[in-house]
Amino acid sequence: MNELNISKCIIQKRKEKGITQEELAEYIGVSKAAVSKWESGQSYPDIALLPELAAFFNVSVDELLGYSPQLSREEIKKIYNYLSREFAVNPFEEVMEKCNELVRKYYSCFPFLLAMIQLFLNHVALAKTEEAKKETLQQCIILCRRVKEESGDVSDLKSANSMEALAEMALGNSEGVIGLLDNKLTPYSGDDVILIMAYQMQGKNDEAKKVNQILLYQNVINTLTLLNNYLTLHMTEPVLFEQIYSQAKQLIDAFQMREILTNAVFGVHITAAQGYVMQQEKEKALKALEQYADIVCGYEYPLKLKGNEYFDQVDTWLEDSITIGTSTPLDDTTTKANLIKTVEENPAFTPLREDERYERILRRLKRKLGQG
Numbered sequence: 001m002n003e004l005n006i007s008k009c010i011i012q013k014r015k016e017k018g019i020t021q022e023e024l025a026e027y028i029g030v031s032k033a034a035v036s037k038w039e040s041g042q043s044y045p046d047i048a049l050l051p052e053l054a055a056f057f058n059v060s061v062d063e064l065l066g067y068s069p070q071l072s073r074e075e076i077k078k079i080y081n082y083l084s085r086e087f088a089v090n091p092f093e094e095v096m097e098k099c100n101e102l103v104r105k106y107y108s109c110f111p112f113l114l115a116m117i118q119l120f121l122n123h124v125a126l127a128k129t130e131e132a133k134k135e136t137l138q139q140c141i142i143l144c145r146r147v148k149e150e151s152g153d154v155s156d157l158k159s160a161n162s163m164e165a166l167a168e169m170a171l172g173n174s175e176g177v178i179g180l181l182d183n184k185l186t187p188y189s190g191d192d193v194i195l196i197m198a199y200q201m202q203g204k205n206d207e208a209k210k211v212n213q214i215l216l217y218q219n220v221i222n223t224l225t226l227l228n229n230y231l232t233l234h235m236t237e238p239v240l241f242e243q244i245y246s247q248a249k250q251l252i253d254a255f256q257m258r259e260i261l262t263n264a265v266f267g268v269h270i271t272a273a274q275g276y277v278m279q280q281e282k283e284k285a286l287k288a289l290e291q292y293a294d295i296v297c298g299y300e301y302p303l304k305l306k307g308n309e310y311f312d313q314v315d316t317w318l319e320d321s322i323t324i325g326t327s328t329p330l331d332d333t334t335t336k337a338n339l340i341k342t343v344e345e346n347p348a349f350t351p352l353r354e355d356e357r358y359e360r361i362l363r364r365l366k367r368k369l370g371q372g
Contacts, residue, residue, distance in 0.1 A: 006065050007041040013057040013064075014039075027056060070109045073323070080115050080324045084331045087123045092132065095123075103143070110151040113143050115323045117163045122329045124170065133170075140167040210313045217311045220255050224248060224264035228271055235275040245272045245288075258295050259308040261328070266295045266339075274348040286357045289343060293361050296339045297368040302332045336369040 014024055021035040028035075028049060037043040045053060054064045071079070079102065086095045099116060106112045117140045124140075127133040144164035147156055161180055168176035192215045199208035227248040234240045248268045252258060257265050269292035276285035305328065307314035319325050328335055343349065344362055352358040 006044060007039050009057075009059075009064055010035075010053070011039050013059065017057070024056075028052060071106055071112050073111070073320075073325070076112050076115050076323055077325045077327065079112075080119055081327055081331075083119055084123070084329070084334075087119075087126060088331045088334045092123070092126045092128060096136070107146075108150075110147050110153065110156050111323050113147055114156060114159050114163070117143050117160070117167075118324070118329060121163060121166055121170070137167045137171050140164070210317075213311060213313050214317050217307065217314050220251065220257065221260070221262050221264055224251055224257065224262070224268065227251070228264050228268045231268065231271045231275065235278050238279055238281075241275055241279070245275075256308050256310050258298065260311075261299065261303055261305055266292050269295070270342055270346075274346070277348055277351055282352065282355070285349075285352060286355065286361070289349075289352075289358070289361050292343070293364055297364060301336070301369075303328045303335060340365050340369055 010024075014021070021039070022032045025032045025035045028045075030045075030049075034043070034045075038045055050061050050064060054061045057064065083095060083099060086098065099119065103113065103116055120136050120140050124133050124136045127136060141164055144160040144167065147160035148164075151157060151160070165177045165180045168174075168180065192211075196208045196212050196215075199205070199211060227244055231241065231244045231248065234244060245268070252265060252268075269288045273285045273288035273292070276282070276288060305318050305322070307318070330338070340362075343365060349358070
């Protein structure tokens with residue numbers, strides 16, 4: 001990432017102009033020894049001289065300082081992954097101090113702020129007190145609003161609005177969530193199909209196929225997520241519940257989604273198991289848990305967001321379009337622990353705890369995920 005590096009900049013710009021240290025010193029009105037110390041890094045120019053130096057070299061003061069408040073996508077990924085690992089091994093408050101220092105430093109780098117909001121939302125559960133959780137979520141909301149007010153990028157605005165809604169939801173403010181999202185439900189416009197048709201008109205069939213596949217990939221995941229939520233809403237209606245679960249499984253099989261790392265794919269089996277326990281369908285609940293274990297034990301670790309044989313053109317798009325790239329939002333150790341806790345510590349599965357099949361599922365998860 002970019003740091004203050006004024007000495008190198010002065011050397012470079014002076015040489016580009018083809019002047020000596022004495023000539024620069026004479027123009028600025030300082031001694032040659034002062035310029036020499038600037039270039040060796042022993043001292044910095046007085047702040048009052050920076051505008052004059054910048055004007056002489058025809059650069060901005062920021063350029064002169066060798067500092068930019070922006071970060072590249074690769075730099076953001078590295079910082080996110082580093083902090084995610086820090087959250088896994090160090091106290092929450094200690095890591096938050098590091099995060100806040102970086103937020104202050106890059107307060108005008110909106111992709112970085114969005115990455116930090118995502119980081120906070122993914123790790124807020126690690127805070128020791130409810131007050132610390134609330135403060136972190138409130139900080140997410142403040143950062144979201146800053147991005148919405150200051151960034152002119154439409155994608156940034158949408159991401160910030162969605163994450164603000166997630167923070168409000170975590171705070172229990174359902175009215176705030178509805179206010180943020182309810183008026184965003186617009187009828188399907190067909191923009192995606194129009195884009196595909198435009199590429200076809202230009203004879204760019206490969207690009208049309210790629211865009212079509214990416215949109216299909218997104219919509220399949222979105223549909224699975226909606227089916228999972230719909231399943232939750234119909235747990236007390238066994239016939240409809242069975243139908244929704246069947247639809248979700250058919251969609252997973254049709255698009256080979258078992259290989260795709262997304263909560264909707266394995267989460268639907270957890271939701272189904274919870275519903276079956278509620279309906280006192282023990283055998284069906286255990287079968288759903290076995291399918292959950294099949295999926296998470298079948299993943300390749302370390303985990304990575306990627307396509308599959310069917311969705312074979314989405315990998316580059318995922319790397320380029322997601323702020324943190326194809327890395328998972330949580331580090332592998334935390335992710336594995338959460339996948340086990342989803343079964344082991346879920347109060348909905350209390351009635352299954354003494355069953356040998358349940359214990360076998362749990363042993364399998366721990367063995368495969370490195371805790372057995």
